[in-house]
Amino acid sequence: MDQLTAEYSRLLWAAVVLLAYLALCGRIWLRQRRQAVSDAPLADCILVGWASQGGAAQQLAEQLQHQLQAAGYQAHCAALHRLSHAQLQASRTLLFVASTYGEGQPPEHARAFLHQLPTGIDLSHASVQVLGLGDRRYPLFCQFARQLQDALLERGAQQGWPLLTVDNQHPQDIASWQASLAQRFNLSPVPAGVTPDEYSAILLERTCLNPGSNSPGLFLLRFRVHDVSWQTGDTIRVCPFNNPQLSGREYSIASACGEQLELIVRLAGQCSSWLCQTLEAGEQIVFRVCAKPAFRTVDTAPAIFIGAGSGMAGLRGHLQARPIGSHNWLLFGERCPETDQVLAEETGNWLMNGHLQYLNLAFSRDPQKPAYVQDCLQKHQARLLEWLDKGAVLYLCGSLQGMGRSVETVLTGLLGASRFKALKQQGRYRADLY
Numbered sequence: 001m002d003q004l005t006a007e008y009s010r011l012l013w014a015a016v017v018l019l020a021y022l023a024l025c026g027r028i029w030l031r032q033r034r035q036a037v038s039d040a041p042l043a044d045c046i047l048v049g050w051a052s053q054g055g056a057a058q059q060l061a062e063q064l065q066h067q068l069q070a071a072g073y074q075a076h077c078a079a080l081h082r083l084s085h086a087q088l089q090a091s092r093t094l095l096f097v098a099s100t101y102g103e104g105q106p107p108e109h110a111r112a113f114l115h116q117l118p119t120g121i122d123l124s125h126a127s128v129q130v131l132g133l134g135d136r137r138y139p140l141f142c143q144f145a146r147q148l149q150d151a152l153l154e155r156g157a158q159q160g161w162p163l164l165t166v167d168n169q170h171p172q173d174i175a176s177w178q179a180s181l182a183q184r185f186n187l188s189p190v191p192a193g194v195t196p197d198e199y200s201a202i203l204l205e206r207t208c209l210n211p212g213s214n215s216p217g218l219f220l221l222r223f224r225v226h227d228v229s230w231q232t233g234d235t236i237r238v239c240p241f242n243n244p245q246l247s248g249r250e251y252s253i254a255s256a257c258g259e260q261l262e263l264i265v266r267l268a269g270q271c272s273s274w275l276c277q278t279l280e281a282g283e284q285i286v287f288r289v290c291a292k293p294a295f296r297t298v299d300t301a302p303a304i305f306i307g308a309g310s311g312m313a314g315l316r317g318h319l320q321a322r323p324i325g326s327h328n329w330l331l332f333g334e335r336c337p338e339t340d341q342v343l344a345e346e347t348g349n350w351l352m353n354g355h356l357q358y359l360n361l362a363f364s365r366d367p368q369k370p371a372y373v374q375d376c377l378q379k380h381q382a383r384l385l386e387w388l389d390k391g392a393v394l395y396l397c398g399s400l401q402g403m404g405r406s407v408e409t410v411l412t413g414l415l416g417a418s419r420f421k422a423l424k425q426q427g428r429y430r431a432d433l434y
């Protein structure tokens, strides 16, 4: 019996020692694991954030992420509105590509980022570099990229390199940004002149839409395309003479997706002169499709289209794509009723066959009743409210200075600031202003 008790107590001791040993091993393993988890992202992860409306900044950021990954880095790429504070704190290298919109504003999706970035967040572990995309013709050139960099530095981040700004997506400036990153991170260079999403199109015909007008020429260009897809609301980016060294321009696609791509181009500047005057039928353009998620068709809800001048381009693509039986109202502004009846036959036919329920034209230099498109909105306030009550979506396309701002002011007055804001939040105010 005594022998049995002694045997039991030996076994018990052995079990206690084994358990204690296992517990110790477990604690060591857990500590090492915790250490590894907290160290790994800081040591390895490069965060590439982007703020983009037309897709250029997004494309550059994603391309950079692929290059970094190909070189063996752990690289994470995300739109600013999807970046968490934890991700910012867990990365030693923060790279951003940010474009600017409105009057020095961030792109729509990134509006809340700086407001939501806590002032107390400590980024002193990270080095930061911001590439700003913008356009020098706007007074607040690359303003959002500057604000983004300032905000990160204020929270302790180290400046890896000074802010770089690129005017009008100038290819050489983008290439030197890419080259400096390639050198710093030992990346394979981006092959010059090759972008994965470049397409070509052949000019079939060009028609002047405002012959005899005092305004600069407005042209409809029809191209044949092969295997290119786009969504209504998207734009294309073209460089004059297909020369990427020259400043390119973006043009709204004026047709629904198909075998032909149409543009409506105002004669102004080098790129549009090339398209409207020099390019001949049978010659080709090289272009990229720029996604405009903020200006795409929402659904089959009633649609109110508002635009002026070359803004007809963005609206026409939507109108062509709208389903039979949909409810559409077009308000369009130009200068002279005699010479600026842009696409009058087409819109007249749409009115006759019921594709358009209403067509309101405003001519600012009409000697009888001069009016702007925003005056039409005011005149038809009751109908506007009735359509919006039925869930209508507003689409606005054209010049920001010449039309966009005035229309927005009138809409704020007619609807009230809070209802207009709510429409924007619901995605029922969709604008492409330039």
Ligand SMILES: Cc1cc2nc3c(=O)[nH]c(=O)nc-3n(C[C@H](O)[C@H](O)[C@H](O)COP(=O)(O)O)c2cc1C
Pocket (backbone or CB within 6 Å): 051, 052, 053, 054, 055, 056, 057, 058, 099, 100, 101, 102, 103, 104, 105, 107, 133, 134, 135, 136, 138, 139, 140, 141, 142, 143, 168, 169, 290, 400, 432, 433, 434
């Ligand atoms: C309506 C509109 C407003 C713009 N406002 C500004 C601006 O205030 N400052 C600026 O530097 N660039 C401005 N730009 C130029 C864009 O930032 C530039 O085209 C940029 O390359 C777009 O990049 P993304 O394709 O990534 O959106 C504006 C462009 C548009 C269409």
